[in-house]
Amino acid sequence: MKLPIGTFINMAAVAVGSLIGLQLQQVFPESIQEIIFQAIGLATLLIGMMMALKLVDGYMLVLIFSLILGGVLGELLHLDDNLQFVGDWLKDQFAFGESRFTEGLISAFLLFCIGSITMVGAIEEGLRGNRELLMIKSTLDGVSSIAFASTYGVGVLFSIIPMLVFQGGLTVLAQRLQHIFTEKIIAMLTAVGGVLILGLGINLLKIGDINIENLLPSLFLVMLLTPLNDKIASFRSASSTPDAQ
Numbered sequence: 503m504k505l506p507i508g509t510f511i512n513m514a515a516v517a518v519g520s521l522i523g524l525q526l527q528q529v530f531p532e533s534i535q536e537i538i539f540q541a542i543g544l545a546t547l548l549i550g551m552m553m554a555l556k557l558v559d560g561y562m563l564v565l566i567f568s569l570i571l572g573g574v575l576g577e578l579l580h581l582d583d584n585l586q587f588v589g590d591w592l593k594d595q596f597a598f599g600e601s602r603f604t605e606g607l608i609s610a611f612l613l614f615c616i617g618s619i620t621m622v623g624a625i626e627e628g629l630r631g632n633r634e635l636l637m638i639k640s641t642l643d644g645v646s647s648i649a650f651a652s653t654y655g656v657g658v659l660f661s662i663i664p665m666l667v668f669q670g671g672l673t674v675l676a677q678r679l680q681h682i683f684t685e686k687i688i689a690m691l692t693a694v695g696g697v698l699i700l701g702l703g704i705n706l707l708k709i710g711d712i713n714i715e716n717l718l719p720s721l722f723l724v725m726l727l728t729p730l731n732d733k734i735a736s737f738r739s740a741s742s743t744p745d746a747q
Contacts, residue, residue, distance in 0.1 A: 504631070504677065506624070506627065506628075506666075506669070506670035506673040506674060507627075507633065508623065508624070508627045508633040508636030508637070508640075508673070509624070509627075509636070509665065509666060509669045509670040509673060510666075510670075511633075511636065511637065511640050512614075512636055512639060512640040512643060512665065512669065513662040513665055513666060514640075515640040515641065515643055515644035515647075516610075516614065516640075516643050516644060516647045516658075516659070516661065516662050516665070517659060517662055518644060519643070519644040519645060519646070519647030519648045519651065520647045520648075520650075520651040520656070520658045520659035521651075521659065522648050522651075523647060523648040523649065523650060523651025523652040523653075523658065524651050524652070524655065524656060524659070526648065526651075526652040527651065527652045527653075527655065530652055535652060535653045538649050538652060538653055539653045539706065540707065541649075542613075542646070542649055542650065542653075542706060543703050543706035543707035544703070544707070545703075546613060546699060546700075546702055546703035546706055547700060547703035547704070547707070548703075549617065549696075549699055549703075550696045550697065550698075550699030550700030550701075550702070550703055551696065551700060552696070553617065553692050553693065553695055553696025553699060554693050554696030554697050554700060555693075555696070556689050556692040556693045556696065557689070557690070557693035558686055558689050558690060558693070561690060561693075561728065561731065563731075564690065564724065564727045564728055564731050565690070565693055565694055565697070565724065567723075567727060568690075568694055568720040568723045568724035568727055569694065569697065569717060569720045571719075571720070571723050571727075572717055572718070572719040572720025572721070572722070572723045572724075573713075573716055573717050573719075573720065575719040575723070576713075576715065576716030576717055576718060576719050577716050579716075579719070580716075581715045581716050581718060581719070582713055582715040582716050585604075585608055585715050586604055586608075589603060589604030589605075589607045589608060589657070590603075590604055592607070592660055592663075593657075602654050602655055602657065603655060603656060603657040603660075604657060605654065605657065606650070606651075606653075606654025606655055606656075606657025606658045606661075607657035607658070607660050607661050607664075608657075608661075608715065609650075609654065609702065609705075609706070610647065610650050610654065610657065610658040610661035611661040611664045611665060611668075612698070612699070612702050612714055613646070613650070613699070613702060614643050614646070614647075614661060614665055615664070615665055615668045615669050616695045616698050616699055616702075616718075616721070617639075617695060617699060619635055619636075619638065619639040619642075620639065620668075620669055620672075620695075621672070621688060621691045621692055621695060622635055622688055622692070623635030623636040623638075623639055624636065624669050624670075624672040624673045624676065625672060625673070625676040625683050625688060627673045627676075628672070628673040628674065628675065628676025628677040628680075628683075629676050629677070629680055629683065647659075682725065686728060687724075687725055687728055687729075690724045690725075690728045691721060691724060691725065694720050694721055694724045695721060698714055698717055698718070698720070698721075701714050701717070702714055
């Protein structure tokens with residue numbers, strides 16, 4: 503098994519960007535931090551819409567059921583509470599007094615890791631050893647982390663921990679299960695991820711309060727429901743075909 507080198511580079515870029523952002527946090531007045539926050543929210547909405555439009559034709563119901571069942575599973579597992587607990591535990595262990603530590607950690611992780619470049623880039627590295635997309639992503643995340651850390655604080659820096667688990671894990675999974683990650687599966691992962699990013703943008707702009715954490719299992723369920731939908735469609739097609747005789 504090869505190490506997810508692209509993810510390690512991505513983590514380093516976010517760490518450097520976060521450290522720069524933390525220094526700028528002391529310089530920017532609250533009004534500047536607020537406008538940066540709004541700019542990030544608008545950009546996040548745009549990213550989410552572009553990703554969601556990757557939805558494969560005829561698979562809208564798959565996306566809807568993935569979100570519904572994923573949300574139910576997330577609620578049953580109390581993912582939001584568990585992620586909040588982990589964030590608060592890290593804050594206590596390192597004696598950070600920032601009130602937005604956990605919010606920054608979770609929001610940065612969602613923005614950096616639930617995206618099309620993450621999905622495709624991590625899978626590309628796992629399947630072919632190609633890190634080109636992850637290098638581009640590292641640059642973008644490094645710049646974004648400057649703005650994010652200047653607003654949210656040190657929690658953004660610690661988002662590299664779940665990044666290692668999720669993005670690095672996706673690369674390792676792609677190495678082991680190459681036959682699963684077809685172009686259709688990747689497109690559906692991107693579309694569901696786009697909807698989650700849209701929700702994150704809505705939260706950042708304080709338009710609503712969507713529980714993105716509990717919707718995360720939808721990314722796993724869409725990988726199960728997409729091939730299941732194909733099998734059902736094939737069965738119906740075979741059943742409706744008139745007898746040759």
